[in-house]
Every structure is written in C-alpha cells, then in structure tokens.
Amino acid sequence: MKEKGLLIVLSGPSGVGKGTVRKALFSQPDTKFEYSISMTTRKPREGEVDGVDYFFKERAEFERLIEQGKLLEYAEYVGNYYGTPVDYVRETLETGKDVFLEIEVQGAKQVREKFPDGLFIFLAPPSLSELESRITNRGTEDEQLIKNRMETARKEIELMNLYDYVVENDKIENACEKIKAIVVAEHCRTTRVAPIYKKILEAE
C-alpha cells in the first residue's frame, strides 16, 4: 500500500531559528524525511560542498531554470538567487518519501500555490507567548517596547494563518519533537488514508 510522500515546509520569520531546527532534525537517526537541497548563485564558502550544502549555479543558468519553471520557489537576497529545484521534490515525493523544505516565508507562499496539499509548519518565536507576561506586568516594562513587540506579533500572527501548524521554538528539542509528531499525525489523516484503502478495493 504505497502512499505518495508528504511535502513538509518549515518556515517562519527570519531569525526564528529555522536552520538550527532543521539541522537538529536531520541529525536525529529516526528522522525519515529527505532534505531538499537549495540552489543558489552565491559563491561557495570555505568548506561548502556543491550538492551537499547547496547546488551552486551561475546567475545565467539560474535565470534559465526560472524561465523553464524548474524552481518550486525562489527569491533574491543581497544580489544572489536562492531557490528550490522542483524536479528533486516531485521525483522524491513520487517514490513515497517525505520531502522537507526549510525556506523563507515568501518562498513558502509560492510553494503553497503549487502544492496546496503540502504540510506547512510555521516556526514561531517564543517571544510571542512571552508577550503575555509582558502585557500583564505592564508597569515594569517600557511602554514603547511593548507596543513595538505587539506590532511585530500582529504581523507574525497574520503570516501564521497561511500555515497548517504553528510550532513555538522555545527549545530546539521541543520544536523537533512537535515537527516529527505533526508528520506522523499527517500520515494518519483520514483524507490521506481513506483514498488509499479505496484504491485497494477498486483495484480488485
């Protein structure tokens, strides 16, 4: 009974610790998803290996791949392109393996349009729930600082609504455990399981 793999997208505001959580996840022996390596036009840094850390490409080639629709998502940061090659993602999903992307929020929006069935996880800063005690202990905190934090929080909550799940990055291990639980649970969703059973019956 073979199921197509899940596309797991981890994203969240910059500085929330997406990369750290992703590395921790992939250092655990029981993590069963495949990491999709990004493509970039920036130069390799000391020790970085092509095909391991990134697929390093020339600018002209990256732009040609964009035109050919070979990127699931891409963005430009400080003059360099970063993106996710779509073929690896599609081929891996077809083999039944789950694919894991760790990308910026702009990229996540692009992926949602192409893979509405993907599993979108928003990594939230712990400051969001710390906000509660700040608001409660108002007198002891700087008023303008609270207002700024609340404004940021409002934007983060807006972003959140594009995702299926929210995982607070209070501790890396907690965040990893929750992400793994979400993937296990998602494989048990009736909307994913029932069609497989139906297929078995119809195949007879």
Added chain:
Amino acid sequence: MKEKGLLIVLSGPSGVGKGTVRKALFSQPDTKFEYSISMTTRKPREGEVDGVDYFFKERAEFERLIEQGKLLEYAEYVGNYYGTPVDYVRETLETGKDVFLEIEVQGAKQVREKFPDGLFIFLAPPSLSELESRITNRGTEDEQLIKNRMETARKEIELMNLYDYVVENDKIENACEKIKAIVVAEHCRTTRVAPIYKKILEAE
C-alpha cells in the same frame, strides 16, 4: 496562555482492540490526557470499583440522566445502558486538560454532533491493509472469503470518513505512538493556536 482541552475520541469496529490500546495508553507515564469513566447499568463484576472502572447506576437513574441531557452519548447493549457523563467532560476541558473517550462507533457519531471540534480517531483493523496482499495473491485464497472481507472493508471505509484520523492497530505500541503524535500535532494546529495569540493581543 491557557487553551481549552481537546476532546479525544477513540473508536472503531468492535473487536479492533480499542480497550487494549486505551489501557496501554493510560499505563504510559507520559500520557497527559484524562480518561472519562463510563456510566453503566450493568452490575459490577468481581473486583470492579465504582468510580474507577465505571460509574454504576440503577436503570431508573440512568434514564433520568438521559432525560436531563446529562449524557454526552449512550447506547444499550444486551439489556444494559452504557454512556458518557457530559459534566465531567465539559468541566475537565474547561480546566485546559484533554479528555479521552473510548467508545463504540454509534456513540462517536453522537459525540461528533455535540463536539464537532473534537479529535476523532478511527482505530482500523490491520486486516484492512492485509487485504491488499490477499487480493494480489488471489489464486491461493478462498474467493468467497476475499469477497466477504472486501464487503466488511467497504463498510469500515465508509465509517472512517466520519473521523479525522485513521490509526491502524497493527501493533499496540505503534497505535499508541501514533495517537500520542496526533494529540501533540492537534495542539499545534494554526486554527487552535492563532486564536490564542490573537486573544493575548486583544486583551491588552
């Protein structure tokens, strides 16, 4: 940041092993949900304790409780009533704790009507996925037996669609792990988390 508890409903076809899985879950130290004790009019068996195994009630009282709407779900089996007292469920959920019910499929339907936001888990017999190899190895199996199994499977798949998740009871430990992962994941769903954050901001 307090969230209302989740109502977790474990159900499935009779004989699938709901009781065994529930007992295994509650024997684990990291299981954090509260078990809702059923009410019954059957006589206590040797060693059964009122308020531990069941709440034992007289028939007249049970019927009065039904009339008063004090049962979340109930059914009659071999001349005895079995049901779930609603007050315990509501009060425990209010304190933020998750409540776990292990009930028959008829009862689960009744609960779905009253708690559409509940977490409904269908425990599926492993025979459902074994069916695939049976169909494939057709020649070696009794034709009528396969037909009967397929008919049962069809009904089980119909039932399944009323649930959010399907957990195959291939091994008790696997089923327990999956149920726990589903509960963790459900607490991370954006539809549950975002409103809590919003409330914090609005409360200021």
